[in-house]
Amino acid sequence: MSISDLYSSGKHKQEIGHFASIVKIAKTDNVITEGEQKLLDRAAKKLHISESEYENILKSPEKYPVNSPVSYDERIERLYRLTKMIFADGDVDKNEVSLMRKIAVALQFPLDNVEKVCDEAIHLVMNDNDLDDFTTAIKNVNAI
Template identity: 80%
Template sequence: MSISDLYSSGKHKQEIGHFASIVKIAKVDGIISEGEQELLDRASKKLNISEEEYTLILKSPEKFPVNSPVSYDERIERLYLLTKMIFADEEVAKEEVGILRKIALALNFSDKNVEKVCDEAIHLILNDNDLDDFTIAIKNVNLN
């Protein structure tokens, strides 16, 4: 097995863990809405999740750990996608925010700043900020 094979399988494990995190947020209220389903379908394609993996993850997302990327920008992008999932059904449940904070911790955001970072993430998505603006704002909040 070459180094590139190891890297790609490690990268795919991160993508599976990330997709499972998105599914956890979608399933928190027991129902996957049409908007959530659309976001799950788009995310699965972007993350190269096979149909078999999709089915397994949808059935038991808790079986797949969060594998945080090393890159700070990639971690912020994951937070962005997770926060978008919270708003996919146009409702924000307290449980979804709790899961978002736990996943943010797993993405290596500081426990000291995780509440502030997640609150800002929610505010940014609520105001339709794109990924670039989201990244800048999260970096600013996470510094303080």
């Protein structure tokens, strides 16, 4: 196995873990709405999730750990996608926000700042900020 194969499989494990996190948020209320389904389908395509992986993750997302990327910008992008999923059904549920905070900690956002980061993420997505504006604002909120 070559180094590129190892990197590729490691990267794919991160993508699977991230997709599972998105699924966990979608399933928080035990219903996947049409908006959530569309977002899941788009995320699966972007993350190169196969049909069989998709089905397995949908059945048991808790089996897949969050594998945080090393890149800070990639971690912010994952937070962005998670936040988008919270709004996909048009209803922000406190259980979704609680799960989002736990995932944000797993994405290596500082525990003492995670609530502030997640609140800002929700505010930014609610106001239709794009990924670039989201990234800039989260970096400002999370400045250490």
